[in-house]
Amino acid sequence: MIGKVIEKDVPRQSALAAAPELRRRAVRQTLSEAWSKKSALTGLIVPILLIALWEYLCQSGVFPPWQLPAPSYVLGTLADLHASGELYFHSLASLRRVLIGFAIGGGLGLVVGLAVGLSRVFERLIDTTLQAIKSVPTLGWVPLLILWFGIDEKPKLALIAIGAFFPVYVNIVSGVRGVDTKLVEVGRVFCLGRLALLARIVLPAAAPSFFTGLRVGLTQSWLFMVISELMGASEGLGFLLTTGREVARPDLLLASLLVLALLGKLTDGLVRLIENRLLGWRESFHG
C-alpha cells in the first residue's frame, strides 16, 4: 500500500449557508446603486455654490454689471432671446454648420482612414502627405480659406470639416491597425472574403476607436464653428458673441457661451448614447 483515500462526510447544507451571504450581497448592491445615483447629484454641489457666490458678489456690487452681470440677469437675457426667437435662429444656424462640416470632415476621415488602414499601398501613398497637412495648426488655414472662398458659408464649413477630419482619420487608422489578427484568422478559417472580413470583423473591432475619433472630431467641430463665426458672420452663436462684444453686453456673451456649452454637451451625449448602444459588449472599468 502506497497511499490511502479517506472519505469525508460532506455536510449537505451548503445551499442554505449561502443564503445570508447572497442577501448581504444584494443589500450591498442596492446601497452602491443608491450611492451612484447620489453621486450624480454630488457633481452639482460645486457649480450651485459657485453660481450662488457669483450672484451674491454681483448683488452686493463687488462686480459692476457692465463687467460681470449676475446669473439672474443672464437668465433674463436668455428669456428675452427665447421670446424673440433669436435664441433658436442663431443656435440652429450654428448647429447646422457644425453638423454639415462634421459630416463632411468625419465622413472623409472615415473613408480615407479605412483606405489607409486597410491598404499598405494607400498608406505609403497618402499618409505622409496627411501627416504633413495635420502638422499645420488648423487656424493657420483661416486666411487661405478666406482668400479662396470669401467670407460666406464655404470657408466656415471647410474649417469645421478640417477640424473634424483628423481626429476621425487618425483614430480609424489606429483602430483598423489594432484589430487582433487572431480574430481575422478565425474569419479566414470560415472562408470569409475581403469584404466580409471588413464588415464582420474589422469594422466591429475598430468601432471603439472610431467612436473616440467621432467624439473628438465633434468637439473640434464646435470649436472651429465658433472661430469661423467670429471671423465674420451674420447669424449664429459666434455672431451673437461678436455682437455682445461690440455693444458691450457681457450678459449676451455669457448667455451665448451657456447655449454653446449646452449644445456641445447635447451632441456629445447623443454620440455617447449611440456608442453605448453599439459598444455595450466592451468591458469597462467602473472605478
Added chain:
Amino acid sequence: MVELELRDVTKVYDDGEALSRINLQVHTGEIVSLLGPSGCGKSTLLRIIAGLDREYTGSVLLNGQAITGPTPEVGVVFQEPRLFPWLNVGRNIGFGLKKPDSARVAALAKEVGLEGYLKSLPRQLSGGMAQRCAIARALVTQPRVLLMDEPFSALDAFTRMRLQEVTLNVWRQVGATVVLVTHDVDEALYLSDRIVIITERPGKVKAEVRVDLPRPRERGLAVMHQLKVEIMERLQFGTGPKP
C-alpha cells in the same frame, strides 16, 4: 478510408527547417494527436493543414484533393477561444453559417453544455466556457475534419478533463475526424486512436503509438501508464539511460 494525407510536408524558416518531410495519414473518424515539445512545429503543421499557412513544400490532401486554403470541410479550434467580443455566444457559434440557423446553434450549444448562455457575451464566460463556445463554433459548418491546436492548454486541470469529455462527446455525435495538437501525454492517451510523436526542430515524425483502448477510457489505467512510459522514453524524458 484515408481522409487526410500529408506527403513530405516541409517548412523552412530563415533560420532553418521547422518541419522536415512529414508524412501522415489520418483515417475517417479517427482521433489523432500530434504530440511533441513546444517549438517542434506541431502548431505550424496544424496551420498548414488548416490552409492558413501556404509557405511549405509537399502536399496536404483532403479526400485526395490538395488543400490550397481554408475550406468549410476543415474546422479549427485555436489555443485561445478567439471569440468575437461583440457577438453573444449564440452569434459566435453561428458565425460560420451562410444563413442564420438558430436550431443548429441551439443544438450545438446544448452539445457543449452552453444551452443557457446563448445570449451571454464572451466577457461573461469563464475560460472553459469560452473554449466550449469555440468548439461549437468550429463545428457549425459541419466540417469533416476538426483541427485542435492545444485547445485546453490554458485551462486548469479539472476544466481540461471536462472539456476532453466534451470533445469526445461531440466527436461521437458529429463523427468528425479530429487532429489534436498537444503537449500533454495524458490528454493524448485519453483521447486518441493514434499518437504521432514529433521531435524538436526540425519537426520529424519520430514514432507512432496506437492506442487500442475502448472508450470511454478510465483515466490512469495501468495499460495507459505503460504506454505513457514508452511515450516519455520516445520524448527522451524516460527514466532510463539517455542516448
